[in-house]
Amino acid sequence: MAKKTIIVFSGEYDKLMAAFIIANGAAAMDDEVVLFFTFWGLNALRKPEATPSSVSATKSGLQRMFGRMMARGPERQALSKMNFVGVGQRLMKRVMRDENVMSLTELIDSAREQGVKIIACTMSMDVMGIRKEELIDDIEYAGVAAYLGEADESNVNLFI
Amino acid sequence: MAKKTIIVFSGEYDKLMAAFIIANGAAAMDDEVVLFFTFWGLNALRKPEATPSSVSATKSGLQRMFGRMMARGPERQALSKMNFVGVGQRLMKRVMRDENVMSLTELIDSAREQGVKIIACTMSMDVMGIRKEELIDDIEYAGVAAYLGEADESNVNLFI
């Protein structure tokens, strides 16, 4: 048994798939897994529904604009390639269903059930203007020092 | 002597260069090296010639379409930046030749001669609709558990 960390930076649909396939695989082998969400990766942790206006009110105009332009939740993230305004992403999802591959949402649920730890990077939240109220429940919040502490205890550390 | 693993995810020409330069360097230092090809990285393992119709016949319509839209073989992959519909990639190849840098194909051949292990991720093959018959010979096939087994024995693990 050994620990694994993954920095989830890019947040694209296919890269999220890769991160959660590895996380589930490692958790199934009784590894401890820590996913550290930074920058665009944070969008995958946002609740799909529109940000409540009480939360938007705490943001600057720029942050509100930034927030509105970025897709909320894992299923709306684009592919890193061949996305074609979402068509490629929908095609990939359909092929996955045909081949009985778990969907991204199922992979995330499975990872959480297996105890994979999800940490949102607080410094990136400031940069992206993302508030805790926008993110899914039962996750942790920490900075780079916490990441490094986890990474020091891990034998596999990836940046995706 | 220590083991290294690289997940080859993106499959762009310049990122393939980086992966194989590291793989060759490590192999030259007597390290064991495992390259695990997933998602778009699989395209670099496809034979350059058109997929035989007997193989295409085993695919769904969507998978056939996906397969046709993705470039086959390492030399046709785009740069991750400044590709300009292939012009940037051709310029980079020409500069490499002028500077006597090994081409990507030569780097791949050299890696294989040095015993670098190439594994195609079977789960990604399902997602991308890629068949074994389309991929180059003498490679291995495995899933995420095999990757994690190799990574656990390695002291450097990269995601490219």
Next chain:
Amino acid sequence: MAKKTIIVFSGEYDKLMAAFIIANGAAAMDDEVVLFFTFWGLNALRKPEATPSSVSATKSGLQRMFGRMMARGPERQALSKMNFVGVGQRLMKRVMRDENVMSLTELIDSAREQGVKIIACTMSMDVMGIRKEELIDDIEYAGVAAYLGEADESNVNLFI
């Protein structure tokens, strides 16, 4: 205390931020940190001013063209997403200032003051046609063998 290496490959503004936030965090914890700049990452090490013609004269026509098309210095690099011809990057910089997040230039200065080692990959310099005279002072130059030597001594190795 343990060593960390990061391969800085992509060189986009947000990925440079991530690399230098990790580097500063690790250095603050008394870790030794080595940043190995390759391919597009080298552009972040270029001096912002135009390449002197005496240096350009040592390049081939292709290399000169390549060099001119790539932005020089960290502050001019695009975001990996939502860049919108530089508007997104300027917005992110302004939000960072509002939130009192260190700028990329400040992060780089701080990293260097803390003794983070910066190495430019000589093989990529050949491929990109970049000369030592174009890069900032007081950095080191080395190839993949040096990277692997550092990585073998490190407990966290990332590719960004």
